[in-house]
Amino acid sequence: MQRWNITQLVGIVVLVLIATAVAYKPILNNLNLGLDLRGGLHVVLQAVDTPDAPVTADSVQAALGIVRNRIDQLGVKEPVVQTEGNDRIVVELAGVQDPQEAVRIIGKTAILEFRGPGGQTELYGSELQDAQAAISPSDGKPEVHIKFKPKGTQVFADMTTRYNQQQIAVYLDNQVLMAPVVREPITTGEAVISGSYNTLQEAESDAILLRSGSLPVKLEIVEKRTVGPMLGSDSLQKSLQAGYLGLAFIFLFMLGFYRFPGLVANFTLILYGLLVMGVLALLHATITLPGIAGILLSVGMAVDANIIIFERMKEELRSGKTLMAGIDAGFSRAFWTIFDANLTTLIGAGVLLYFGTGPIKGFAVTLSIGILASMFTAITFTRYLLRLIARSRVVTDRKWYGV
């Protein structure tokens, strides 16, 4: 029986160590570094009302399309482009070598142009009144209907007369959006672009871009944070170093103060770290500088859960209980303490999660995951290990339990 317990104990230790060694690499590979750790930019664009172009849900969506289009041209991996509230667009790009240039590209005003075969600009998108995607009633294929304003109608009529049967082009931000061939002079100001769309969605996205060219909702940069790649890697290196130092202190302290249970706690901390990082990797979380701070602080919480248990255990042992009874009483009494204490901390983290943006959110996420994982490991794993140790009678001298 005792031999079996010892085998189990050794097995657990080896298992956790192997799991750590095996999972270490895949976990690290699944974590993204935030823009503050490898350079990048965070930009918030605000749609601003102008007499020509009021801010509407439609115009913000159109602007989002333009911004996304521009970012695709930058070739950045996993860009974040999303609306915030009703009238803001948030862009986050990590791993950009020249964030200054990226800001310039994102922030410029959209220009939609109609150019002749020679490349000369004939007409601007501001003369376009509307653009809608539709399914052609004749052949069932998707197409885009465009409609010009009065002045644009005239210019477009003139243009299509001159370039009849030739290819003209529509440029957005100096990129060819489409290059239709003029089949006949269009004098009504209403034209149909067809033939090149396979799905209605494709037509819709072009229609949005055309509309946005005609309704250029004004975008202003209200927040911008760029981090150069040098500062990013410097921050990463420094905070990791600081983290290791802090962890080393904690390990030594726990060992020195709590002796054998301290060793057990340090061992459960390894599993705890594996759990936290594993969950973050599963969520494909982006690790930011505040995120690292959150993880390190949650280690403090994990240690705390162990400290509460050990202090309680010591009290129980001093009152004359046997090792096993002391462990059980220590845990059952410590459980609600840990539960109540951590839940109130979770409330704080939850509020941060709800109100925070960007980096603060990252901190709140890692802190919350950390608190939950610490409750879990302390209550299940530390308990299991200590009971196993008590049963296997490896360490029986109470002195080693700090009594």
Place this chain on the structure above:
Amino acid sequence: MKQKKGLPNQVQSPDKTTGDNGASGQGGQSRPLRVINFVGRRYIWYAISLLLVVPGLISFFLNGLNLGIDFTGGNLMQVSFSQSVESEQVRAVLAKADLAKTPVVQTTTSGEFLIRTEELSEEQSDALITALTGELGQMEILRNEKVGAIIGGELARKAILAMSIASVLILLYITLRFEFRFGLAAIVSLLHDALVVIGVFSLFQIEVDSSFVAALLTILGYSINDTIVIFDRIRENRKNYPRLEMVEMVNRSITQTLTRSINTVLTVVFVLVALHFFGGETTKVFTLAMLIGVVSGCYSSIFNASPLWVDFMRMGKNKFRKLNAFARS
């Protein structure tokens, strides 16, 4: 820190132990618990707290906080020159730019500068960069931040809202799991911690950014954690030894959890000190605020929260007595 043997004895003869904070009635084989009289000296602790809070509060009302661009709006640029450049040279270049307010230039390490300006348009920001590289040579832009005035205003509003909501939720939870007066005492000591941190930052005019808000909320979480552990022990002792006098019971509870309170704060302080001194530049405000807050939180949990609860309990009782007397007359 043994108890189980001694306490029942005392419960049988509460008169002997009431008001006696020493190792009374301990007996048994193990070292007696030296109960420290936290509650009896509470006015000293309250005075120390006031001494910590009041100067900062006065400074806060007179000078406010040194708000960074996250709150006020503006531009901040951190640049690093590969060749030797003095801050005077940087100032001279910036002086030529047509800005309403004189930029603030600060050296972080040699050849590295923090430049704070009013809110700049992208063109203005680009022009500054061109001027700097043109006149002083190659430089790396480590950081370039702009916060619009709208965003800055939102941050301050959101911060206050978040703090209030967190406090109300915590109060609600404690009322639910403990009782209202525990919650009230906890919130007062939380307020104490927030005021200490804000006070220190105001007194020394340390610049605060958005991470300061995160730090305040985290301190809230940590400090409440400490407080709850002590309250939890009071709740347990009150249930198990109902005849124990309140002051004695509270002193006992604080003493029993004292090692834990100190050890836990120590582990967090280890991490924070390491992060503050060896971590990156951008987390310094956060770690400093956290350090002050965590230490203050430890103090207020031990010396303020539970004694306050005792006071609140007595207040309640007095009111009850007065009401009774009134009803009888």
